[in-house]
Amino acid sequence: xxxxxxxxxxxxxxxxxxxxxxxxxxxxxxxxxxxxxxxxxxxxxxxxxxxxxxxxxxxxxxxxxxxxxxxxxxxxxxxxxxxxxxxxxxxxxxxxxxxxxxxxxxxxxxxxxxxxxxxxxxxxxxxxxxxxxxxxxxxxxxxxxxxxxxxxxxxxxxxxxxxxxxx
Amino acid sequence: xxxxxxxxxxxxxxxxxxxxxxxxxxxxxxxxxxxxxxxxxxxxxxxxxxxxxxxxxxxxxxxxxxxxxxxxxxxxxxxxxxxxxxxxxxxxxxxxxxxxxxxxxxxxxxxxxxxxxxxxxxxxxxxxxxxxxxxxxxxxxxxxxxxxxxxxxxxxxxxxxxxxxxxxxxxxxxxxxxxxxxxxxxxxxxxxxxxxxxxxxxxxxxxxxxxxxxxxxxxxxxxxxxxxxxxxxxxxxxxxxxxxxxxxxxxxxxxxxxxxxxxxxxxxxxxxxxxxxxxx
Numbered sequence: 001x002x003x004x005x006x007x008x009x010x011x012x013x014x015x016x017x018x019x020x021x022x023x024x025x026x027x028x029x030x031x032x033x034x035x036x037x038x039x040x041x042x043x044x045x046x047x048x049x050x051x052x053x054x055x056x057x058x059x060x061x062x063x064x065x066x067x068x069x070x071x072x073x074x075x076x077x078x079x080x081x082x083x084x085x086x087x088x089x090x091x092x093x094x095x096x097x098x099x100x101x102x103x104x105x106x107x108x109x110x111x112x113x114x115x116x117x118x119x120x121x122x123x124x125x126x127x128x129x130x131x132x133x134x135x136x137x138x139x140x141x142x143x144x145x146x147x148x149x150x151x152x153x154x155x156x157x158x159x160x161x162x163x164x165x166x167x
Numbered sequence: 168x169x170x171x172x173x174x175x176x177x178x179x180x181x182x183x184x185x186x187x188x189x190x191x192x193x194x195x196x197x198x199x200x201x202x203x204x205x206x207x208x209x210x211x212x213x214x215x216x217x218x219x220x221x222x223x224x225x226x227x228x229x230x231x232x233x234x235x236x237x238x239x240x241x242x243x244x245x246x247x248x249x250x251x252x253x254x255x256x257x258x259x260x261x262x263x264x265x266x267x268x269x270x271x272x273x274x275x276x277x278x279x280x281x282x283x284x285x286x287x288x289x290x291x292x293x294x295x296x297x298x299x300x301x302x303x304x305x306x307x308x309x310x311x312x313x314x315x316x317x318x319x320x321x322x323x324x325x326x327x328x329x330x331x332x333x334x335x336x337x338x339x340x341x342x343x344x345x346x347x348x349x350x351x352x353x354x355x356x357x358x359x360x361x362x363x364x365x366x367x368x369x370x371x372x373x374x375x376x377x378x379x380x381x382x383x384x385x386x387x388x389x390x391x392x393x394x395x396x397x398x399x400x401x402x403x404x405x406x407x408x409x410x411x412x413x414x415x416x417x418x419x420x421x422x423x424x425x426x427x428x429x430x431x432x433x434x435x436x437x438x439x440x441x442x443x444x445x446x447x
Contacts, residue, residue: 010405011387013412020434022415025408099408107438133422138415138434149436152412 009154013099016152020138025098026129026150032094037078044073075123082119086110090153099154105147118146 090101128141207219
């Protein structure tokens with residue numbers, strides 16, 4: 001599909017393309033991303049268990065990582081996942097499902113450092129998302145501090161570095 | 168030649184005789200005048216018996232009968248003269264005589280043709296002429312063959328003629344439909360029109376991209392593509408997204424109302440130009 005003029009976005013959604021997203025959509029996307037992280041952690045746990053079983057089947061017992069370790073791993077996965085997703089396409093899986101994209105202050109994709117800092121900020125201070133409801137510009141605390149935006153972007157494909165579709 | 172000489176001699180003799188007779192008559196007249204006076208009025212005869220008186224009576228009677236006689240004679244002449252004249256003309260070969268004896272050039276030179284033309288009732292003449300019959304008898308081809316049209320046209324000053332032509336009226340009388348029916352417009356266009364330039368000019372005035380977008384909007388091509396490919400934006404996802412947008416707006420309005428804000432939120436995000444978008 002050419003980006004020149006024909007938009008695959010449904011007609012009723014076109015006026016919203018390029019607008020900053022509100023709290024509900026972003027919360028739903030965040031929940032989905034949380035599920036993804038949980039899924040990754042679970043997969044990691046299963047993989048670790050399998051490795052342990054293969055290494056020492058007789059002395060096998062399910063690993064019982066401590067909470068701090070689990071939180072640390074979750075934190076790590078979350079930061080890496082967000083950094084890679086925002087750098088490559090501006091979308092995490094949750095954003096992809098909900099039609100969102102994270103862009104910089106000029107509308108461009110985030111760079112590695114920007115994506116990493118934002119991922120770190122979101123992981124440390126997730127409650128900052130609630131500020132979207134209060135902000136007149138639909139911006140979270142992270143958006144305000146880092147001058148980023150989360151916009152509606154239903155375009156199914158976008159090359160890295162390409163801007164969000166304004167509809 | 169001999170007959171002409173004979174005639175000349177006869178004419179000369181006659182002239183001589185006539186001259187002699189005339190001289191003699193004049194001499195006799197002057198000599199006989201006193202005699203006649205005595206004869207007509209004899210001195211010794213009573214006056215009422217004078218021959219002159221008798222002549223007077225005869226003269227008066229003649230005067231009285233002259234008019235009836237003239238009328239009678241005129242009537243007879245009216246009958247007689249045409250018949251005689253016709254017979255004379257029939258035998259006289261008048262045309263030859265006229266041609267031989269009349270100097271037609273001199274006659275024509277003496278005629279005031281302008282005055283005659285002024286007296287002519289040309290309209291009446293034209294009305295009486297059967298122009299159709301005349302035209303039928305004209306061999307137009309022969310006339311045209313003898314015409315040197317180039318010379319004629321060269322002598323015509325076309326500008327004033329053209330200036331007097333009411334082109335609008337002429338055009339109004341034209342049946343353009345029939346003219347066009349007789350023209351093979353397709354071949355004319357193919358031969359005379361630079362189709363490439365024409366197409367370029369037309370395409371230059373058409374916003375093809377805008378037109379294509381209008382058509383695509385009208386047929387909702389994205390919807391067709393979505394339905395055929397079953398992409399991410401399926402009905403479920405689209406419904407969830409639209410509900411999310413509606414919920415976003417509802418939450419935003421509720422919070423704004425709680426915070427006693429007025430006006431809409433400024434949710435326009437910065438954008439950068441698309442890679443193939445020419446607008447800044």
